[in-house]
Amino acid sequence: MTAPVLPADSPDAIARAAAILREGGLVGMPTETVYGLAADANNAAAVARLYAAKGRPRFNPLIAHVSGIAMAKTLVAWPDLADELAAAFWPGPLTLVLPKLGGAPICDLANAGLDSVAIRSPGHAGARALLSAFGGPLVAPSANPSGGVSPTTARHVSEGLGDKLDLILDGGACAVGVESTVIAILDGRATLLRPGGLERDRIEAISGPLATAGHADAPASPGMLASHYAPHAAMRLNALSAGPGEALLGFGAIAGDLNLSATGDLAEAAARLFAALREMDAPGPSCIAVAPIPDEGLGEAINDRLQRAAAPRDGS
Numbered sequence: 519m520t521a522p523v524l525p526a527d528s529p530d531a532i533a534r535a536a537a538i539l540r541e542g543g544l545v546g547m548p549t550e551t552v553y554g555l556a557a558d559a560n561n562a563a564a565v566a567r568l569y570a571a572k573g574r575p576r577f578n579p580l581i582a583h584v585s586g587i588a589m590a591k592t593l594v595a596w597p598d599l600a601d602e603l604a605a606a607f608w609p610g611p612l613t614l615v616l617p618k619l620g621g622a623p624i625c626d627l628a629n630a631g632l633d634s635v636a637i638r639s640p641g642h643a644g645a646r647a648l649l650s651a652f653g654g655p656l657v658a659p660s661a662n663p664s665g666g667v668s669p670t671t672a673r674h675v676s677e678g679l680g681d682k683l684d685l686i687l688d689g690g691a692c693a694v695g696v697e698s699t700v701i702a703i704l705d706g707r708a709t710l711l712r713p714g715g716l717e718r719d720r721i722e723a724i725s726g727p728l729a730t731a732g733h734a735d736a737p738a739s740p741g742m743l744a745s746h747y748a749p750h751a752a753m754r755l756n757a758l759s760a761g762p763g764e765a766l767l768g769f770g771a772i773a774g775d776l777n778l779s780a781t782g783d784l785a786e787a788a789a790r791l792f793a794a795l796r797e798m799d800a801p802g803p804s805c806i807a808v809a810p811i812p813d814e815g816l817g818e819a820i821n822d823r824l825q826r827a828a829a830p831r832d833g834s
Contacts, residue, residue, distance in 0.1 A: 520680035521546065523672055526644025526689035536651035538684045544568055546661045546675040547648055548689025549640040551611050551697050551715050552668040552792065553675045554583070554658025555683070556648070562625040565657060569627075571682040572664045579630040580657040581613050581698070581740050582637045585649040590614075590637050593622040593655060599703055602724050609641035611694050611715030613740075615702035628657045636740060638698055644689035659740060660697065661686075665748050667799070667827075668792045670695050695789030696819045700740065701728065712740070713819040715788065749799035749806060753828035755821075757807035765803040767794060772809035784816040791820055795827070 524531035542564040547556040594616035660668040672688035699714035760766035768774025770782035778787035
């Protein structure tokens with residue numbers, strides 16, 4: 519049975535979703551980045567069900583979503599730089615990885631047994647209403663089968679995981695359209711773990727130059743697996759035209775079969791990326807060729823997602 523879909527701006531729907539989460543259930547939750555698969559961060563059984571629903575590797579930690587700084591401080595040590603970044607960018611598409619506090623209300627399964635926790639305060643009104651009604655942190659990875667294309671509408675959630683959820687809140691299309699930027703603040707050093715919906719230069723205006731982490735077999739944050747966000751078709755990047763049997767995802771002057779942004783607008787391209795990959799993948803092409811995307815601003819996050827999608831798959 520497919521989970522019911524209710525409007526995220528309905529107080530009754532929010533109350534129902536919070537009750538489901540308290541009982542260990544799973545809820546599709548809108549955020550400004552992508553839709554999340556929400557569960558009680560402190561309920562190991564619920565988190566295990568979340569992993570099973572996604573088919574998510576157990577070593578890939580989850581982001582704990584919080585209502586704001588006060589809730590964040592119940593989970594992690596909170597340095598001055600975290601205060602500065604949260605004041606500037608929360609609520610919004612910035613995740614901070616910080617040392618976990620002893621007794622923090624988040625189960626070990628949720629953060630993959632690490633001594634740190636990834637936390638974010640989402641900006642979407644529906645997500646914020648749900649966090650307020652629930653009263654505690656919610657883990658919420660993207661609401662799609664693991665390794666697949668992230669959902670940016672409630673329909674995407676229903677198509678991918680509708681039979682595994684208890685409720686889906688429909689908050690409309692995601693405004694940002696790519697996952698949050700992830701910054702670790704550990705041992706006094708700020709490191710970019712994952713490019714995302716908040717540009718590096720805006721963060722560095724506060725933090726100073728960020729170190730950059732590479733991919734890892736046992737990642738320190740969500741979204742660091744090399745092959746991730748992948749459609750069924752193979753992918754070829756930096757393509758100027760389509761080869762035989764390929765579908766071309768365009769950008770700017772390279773029109774393609776579908777164009778992320780005919781005007782070359784990186785914000786528009788980011789918001790359309792995952793929906794476009796789904797649309798391109800649906801007819802079953804053998805390969806999706808993707809036009810070059812400038813590696814600046816939000817283009818850094820778009821290219822990061824595309825490189826992961828194009829990475830060798832398990833068994834290949």
